[in-house]
Amino acid sequence: MKFFLIISDFIIPAVLLGIVVYGMKKKRPVYDDFVEGAKEGMKTVAGILPTLIGLMVGVGVLRASGFLDMLAQVTAGLSSKIAFPAELIPVVFVRMFSSSAATGLSLDIFDKYGPDSYIGLVTSIMMSCTETIFYTMSVYCIAAGIKKTRWTLPGALLCTFAGIAASVLIAGML
Amino acid sequence: MLNYIWAVLIIIGVIYGALTGHMADVTNGALDSAKDAVELCITMLGVMSLWTGLMEIATRSGIIEALTRRLLPVMHWLFPNVPDNHPAMSHISTNMIANFLGLGWAATPAGLMAMKSLSELNTEHPDSASDAMCAFLVINISSIQLIPVNIIAYRSQYGSANPAAIICPAIIATSISTVAGIIFCKLACARKKGLG
Incomplete structure (x- = not known):
């Protein structure tokens, strides 16, 4: 779908232009603000480096041991019935509990299959349209002193599966 | 975990x-x-x-505040039980806009404030989530993001020919999951009213 690609190509330049023009209109020192914010970005990345090393080593060990391949073979029968790539089942499962662990598995997929392969595309889209259900729910519910979450979990699961289904379908069209 | x-x-x-x-x-x-x-x-x-x-330019020039004000009618429709001038409304809007723009550090504090403000309105059963809380959490988890910055960086690192190519597909996928979440919320609220 060439249309998707054209839109994708336009979004970052449009955001760039929009923000800079709006900032100028409000008479902000846009470049100074940019530099100030960019420092924050560097701190953020420096902050996640230890996490990334830990998780990528964890996933790297698991992959090198051959366990992930074995898991993919075991789940291949099931996943072929629902037209879902077996390699992505661990990502989907882990995604619900930990965003960074799911990132570790996704990077492993990018490394092995390439980010532009079908599996790489499904992973990219899926990681962009889902959230860490159990983590988010527990943090927010603890903050508000909630014990009974009522229909939050079914709703959250529905969203997540709708997102995953959409990722598989859209990646197939690209 | x-x-x-x-x-x-x-x-x-x-x-x-x-x-x-x-x-x-x-x-x-x-x-x-x-x-x-x-x-x-x-x-x-x-x-x-x-x-x-x-x-940073967007925050300092007031784009985030302007977007928060524009979002109010949508908020009113999504959370009919929360009064328009209640602080929960602005916390929810800030959280959604921060998530939309990929500002995780700004989204979480606003989200926590939103949950606390919503619990002030939840006096009947304080340990049970109100409709507004359920709806807020479902929409939050459905993930609304304009540009998945991290994924683009990862794709670029692993040699993608066009790392940003997934922006539009991701927007479509995330819209589908958010719309599914909103429909679910509306049905869940309507069912409860129907049962009286």
């Missing part, structure tokens, strides 16, 4: 590697992965700093 996941990754990896005779691969896997993580962070330094820099 992450402590268990990480421990399980390492334990299964090492034991399975020992049983299948892949110990040399496991050693290299661990060392190479640590190196890959550093290389990845170098790529991310550029992309993330570009994005947080732009977002």
Whole structure:
């Protein structure tokens, strides 16, 4: 779908232009603000480096041991019935509990299959349209002193599966 | 949670590697992965700093506040039980806009404030989530993001020909999941009213 690609190509330049023009209109020192914010970005990345090393080593060990391949073979029968790539089942499962662990598995997929392969595309889209259900729910519910979450979990699961289904379908069209 | 996941990754990896005779691969896997993580962070330094820099301009010039005001009619429709001038409304809007723009650090505090303000309105059953809380959490989890900055950085690091190519597909997918979430919320609220 060439249309998707054209839109994708336009979004970052449009955001760039929009923000800079709006900032100028409000008479902000846009470049100074940019530099100030960019420092924050560097701190953020420096902050996640230890996490990334830990998780990528964890996933790297698991992959090198051959366990992930074995898991993919075991789940291949099931996943072929629902037209879902077996390699992505661990990502989907882990995604619900930990965003960074799911990132570790996704990077492993990018490394092995390439980010532009079908599996790489499904992973990219899926990681962009889902959230860490159990983590988010527990943090927010603890903050508000909630014990009974009522229909939050079914709703959250529905969203997540709708997102995953959409990722598989859209990646197939690209 | 992450402590268990990480421990399980390492334990299964090492034991399975020992049983299948892949110990040399496991050693290299661990060392190479640590190196890959550093290389990845170098790529991310550029992309993330570009994005947080732009977002700083957006925040300081008031784009976020302007968007929050524009969002009020939508908020009113999504959370009919919350009064328009209640602080929960502005916390929810700020959280949604921060998520939309990929500002995780701004989204979480606003989200926590939103939950606390909503619990002030939830006097009948304080330990049970109100409709507004359920709806807020479902929409939050459905993930609304304009540009998945991290994923683009990862794709770029692993040699994608066009790392940003997934922006539009991701917007469509995330819209589908959010619309599914909103429909679910509206049905769940309507059913409760129907039962009286």
